[in-house]
Amino acid sequence: MPFAPPLIFVADDDPATLELIQISLVQDGFAVRAFGSVELVLAALARETPVLVLLDVRMPGQSGLDGLKAIKDSPAGATLPVLMLTGDGRLDRIVQAMQLGAAGYVMKPFGPRQLAAKVREALAGI
Template identity: 35%
Template sequence: MAKKVLIVDDEPNIVISLEFLMKKEGFEVAVAGDGEAALAQVAAFQPDLILLDVMMPKKSGFEVCESLRADPAHAGLKIVILTAKGRETEVAKGLAIGADAYVTKPFSPKALAVQVKQLLEIA
């Protein structure tokens, strides 16, 4: 059974490229365009991993991450923050609130695919 990846970003071009990349790698994919939709999609789609932007409408990626980490039902969910915010303080905050990885844009699609597979323990 294919692992599920939820892409959360408010930039349509990024969503399209990430969706293409993750589907090409064999993942089942769902998309959310803001933080509130992300939380609803987690409940409905039950992803194994989330690619989560930080700067979004309604709830930031940091708020979504904190909310998911506060819920024991999502303890096994892998969270990759994928954002243009690459200052050390932001990276430290993202990891401190429970992200499994922090990737800055622009990113290498190949490297991101490898990282997603590593987090999901897919050879």
């Protein structure tokens, strides 16, 4: 039976950021599904179960914080690690995300090693 790499869902409205994340995580041994909106991630969660979700905080439509709340309120998502991506670093948003159940934060800009370390740290916590 072939090895299936662990699946990660990523939502960001910036195609360049999505590409960077996808390349970085695939090189680190993960399979990645990239989405341009939180709504698309939530729909995909009905069909597949990733090991982790990365959500950009500021998104058109539903925000990453809205998505985090929706994931954590669902039976399947209650224990799913969710990392938040942000470029603004506002402490109130970080606190809100942690209160909603985020496994951590990745600050933009980030490097591939930093991203991989945050993902592995979040996965070690489950």
